[in-house]
Amino acid sequence: MSWLIDGKTNGPALSWPDGKRIAVMVTFDYDAEFLRISRAKNKGTSIGFTDYSRGQYGPHEGLVRCLDLLDTVKIKSTFFVPGIVGETYRDTVVEIARRGHELACHGYMHESQRGISRDEETRILEKSEAVLESITGKKPLGHRGPESIIHPFTPELLLERGYLYSSSMKDCDWAYFWEKDGQVLPLVELPCDITMDDFTYYYFTFSDPAVRSMYTNREVFGNWKQEFDALALEGNKIFILKLHPQMIGRASRIGMLGELISYMQSQGAWITTCEEVARYVLKHGGDKK
Template identity: 70%
Template sequence: MQFEADGKTNGPGIRWPGGARVAVMLTFDFDAEFLRISRAESKGTKIGFTDQSRGEYGPHTGLARCLQVLEDHGVKGTFFVPGAVVERYPEQVKRIHAAGHELAAHGYLHESRRGISEEEEQAILEKSEALLESVTGKKPVGHRGPESIIHPFTPKLLRQRGYLYSSSMKDRDWAYLWPQDETGRALVELPGDVMLDDFTYYYFTFSDPAVRSMYPNRQVLADWCAELDALAAEGDKILVLKLHPQMIGRSSRAAMLGDFIAHAKSRGAWIATCEEVARYVLEWEGGDAQ
């Protein structure tokens, strides 16, 4: 799958189930306070007590709203969960799984620093996989780098460890296969973009250094709906919405997410988990799912 991007019309020529013009994935980075802690550490600083509590809002309150919105609209999502979150908030992670949503890998301590060695990455994967498997009974098939940071050796490690897909890149509007390597195993990439990330609109901190980003919900909804409509008009595309329960889980924002889901349904989007989309892409390309 090699394409020259023209920025508008071309894609892999895939046809989504039921004639859908776009595949939508509702993904949640359930990283609790570890997002803020690791982000600060990667910048050589630390967060304060109240900033940590902003992250804790996700497991304590925001997650429940996210799960309720998904249930109300009858759709499934993919939750990328660091191993340490499984350890600290086991009941919340079990609740995600019990509701039928996909659990995928997202580091152990949400390690977002650059310069991690291949050996470190391997150990992080092993530890986080074991913790997720303790909840689901199977190894995860999907991976997203913390803050979408991956390393040159990450795709090879994912293939070696039997992963089906990655969702960290920002280079296309459609799903694609990573170039073949010595493992001979297929790896699907489900790329996204910062405009489809609630972090861009809602992340707030006085630390790491200070970020004060706070957009009105109407603008966020308008941006996301406009992007979905434009991608659907082109066809063959995907929309990966990247959400964080500590941010999107605020009451009015959760309601806005429900409005987006309703809009996507009205446009005939195929709303599915990352695993479902990745398996469909691999089958379309004539590959074998791991």
């Protein structure tokens, strides 16, 4: 892909509605303990009590703070939910949907291993979709690979299964269409990066692989605000926060997130769900990848 960086027309052939400078999606990966379980499985190990318990902070405590904040600032969000979370913590996922947020696919067991077959991924999607559909009454329209891992056949598979968008790539700051053999596919990619991922700043461990400490809320706020301001200045870009209730759902952090969302609202950002942005891109066009 190529495009002219002139500070005005970034995100080729696409402008956001009502002259909005930027599309913001405040998204959550509702992984609970299954993020660490899947990562340990890939290493041939299992998680200890600390990771297990910390993962459960999401459904036990953090999620309700996230939901209450979204109500307070009056925005709708997209929650990427592994099927197993929809089964283990079903009532909480029902509550997410009841409050009007989008549920999207994020693996069944948060499978993040590389090199699986197309048939294996099909089975994972079938199981995950069935769980989410049993809660919302409709199939999910969006997909984010666990740990953002997708496979060469994934975009085509998603399209065959009726998905509108994927959100796993990290390669640019705007929405684009996937393509295959020179043909543009009606599947939107909404890239996001670990720069906007709360795990990057808040995950603490003594041993994985070395001691890591946390960033302060002010540092995180500063990084995210600067990224938002710069992208909004360039125009027609997207800004996706990738959050986890077990991380951002701590009392002090949710306050920081509320401050950031209020700031973005004050700047006239278009803050909505991934589904709504994908539908807009599909209707109004954009560039291809």
